[in-house]
Amino acid sequence: MSNTILDISGLRTQFGASVIHDNLVLKVQPGEIMGIVGGSGTGKSVLLRTILGLNKPAAGKIKMFGEDITDCPDEERRKVLRRMGVLFQDGALFSSMTVAQNIEVPLAEHTDISPELRAEISDVKINLVGLPLDAANKYPSELSGGMRKRAGLARALALDPEILFLDEPTAGLDPIGAARFDELIRELRDALGLTVMMVTHDLDSLNAICDRIAVLLDKRIKVGTMQELMADDHPWLHDYFHGPRARAAQDTVAGTENT
């Protein structure tokens, strides 16, 4: 048996008559950062939602940690759920709770940890994602977009997940904030041994931190490293990786590596 952490095979999702994915195959190895890209309407977010179980596929299998999660009893699902963390686009923090309380929700729900230790663990996570200490007692509405994302990430990390899903983590951040967030994700991956799967539009992110990239093309997925995909002659891929923005992103990375 391979040690694939996420194994999708023959996935088919459709809404009414429109088929979004057909016979889609994707394997994610432990410890890698995989980026998911694709044009608008190719179903990047749908794929993510399907993996998270928020959307029922019409056919196919999704195995996470070797467990088939498309069709398993609730108890099994809960076990899988607490081994994964999700960061939604705008953090999706519970607005009636402070940041610290938000982080403690999964801990209180899934473990018997005492309130003192919960507070201590949430302090560690707040520091880990680079939030200022006084953010702990603030409500989501008092935070900036970048801070909300960091707080959402802290909540996603609350149970020390093995796999982390990120939905457009750098969307809406300024370039400096986005670069820091990329850096943070890589650091966390290295420190905590995470596997990361991120939907993104950000070419800089893809360049800087993704080990492999999964491209949604013609209802399927094509996986490869940045170099492999750049060499591919599919017209969409060519436009994507050789457009003016892509060149600029690669130049920046090349530039920083040379200096």
Next chain:
Amino acid sequence: MSTDAIEASGDPRFSVTAESGIWHLTMSGRWTTMRIALVDPLLRALELPQDGQAVIDCTEVEALDTAGAWLIDRTERALSQRGVSVALENIEHNQNQLLMTVRANDAECPEPPAPTNAFIALVERVGMATVQAAIEARDLLNFLGHAVIVLGRSIRHPGNVRMTSLVHHIEQAGLNALPIVGLISFLIGIVLAFQGAEQLSKFGAQIFTVNIVSQGILREMGVLLTAIMLAGRSGSAFTAQIGTMKVREEVDAMRTIGLDPMEVLVLPRIWALVISLPLLAFFANIMGLLGGAIMATVVLDVTFFQFARQLSGAVTLWTFWIGIIKAPVFGFIIGLVGCYEGMRVSGSAESVGRMTTRAVVESIFLVIVLDALFSILFAVLGV
């Protein structure tokens, strides 16, 4: 990587021994978030040596995550604070890395602010609510002034009224409300007739049920029920529509293009209610009387014809006008409050919901207050 979290064999454990003056803490098992609750209280209660040397031995630690690393770090720190020199032994490279990361991030966040004294909090809330209510009354008055100016301008220049929008809102708020307003009024007519008949039959004066029904429906119930229905149906819809447009910055976009939201959004809505509420109230009156008449024929043995004759004696034209005169005023107030609360929405979708609730409560409250004022006015005028 943790596997089955339920499996008991890997539970975290620790043991303490003291050998030749060196305090030994030996840890084993899986020190992960899912299981850490088993050892945390024990570790917290553990009696630590006052000085000397200590060793934390991690040889048998099978798995470690941030929560486990935090416990090790916490214990280590507690020891060094007592002046004990601590050494970590046999920790795996990866686990050590994790421990370093946690150690670098162990600053403590400030305590949440303590709740204030309940009495002070109560006074504070009452005070805040009072000030808030005053501010709101002022703002609503402000909005009323603005609306009246725009309304006045629209009467002088009727060409400026957005006809498409006006007709659309008359359809939505007026025409589409016909079934529900009619049904409710009809049922209330039945209820009034039944209750009236029950009481009046004790005096053998059942025929006066007709007076009760007609006075009640024409003067008060018809228009009041219609107004309350519209407050719930259309006032709330106005708040939600305008509020959503505010959240999506459509209202701001309008202003930058040079459109006055007051004229484009508020005016047609208020006009629509001012026009449709009297018409609906008229319809409600008819349906209410019809309900009363049907109940009267079924329960009282009063024929339809007798009902009509009694009716013509029971009411004057003024009875009808007293009800209908109030309708445009109620319509104006409902439209005004609905639009006002919609314009006050700021930022989030959550605020749309909150403002919609407020709009309904406030407009029903104002309608009933106005109704009471009208009653006093009519009493003074003697109609």
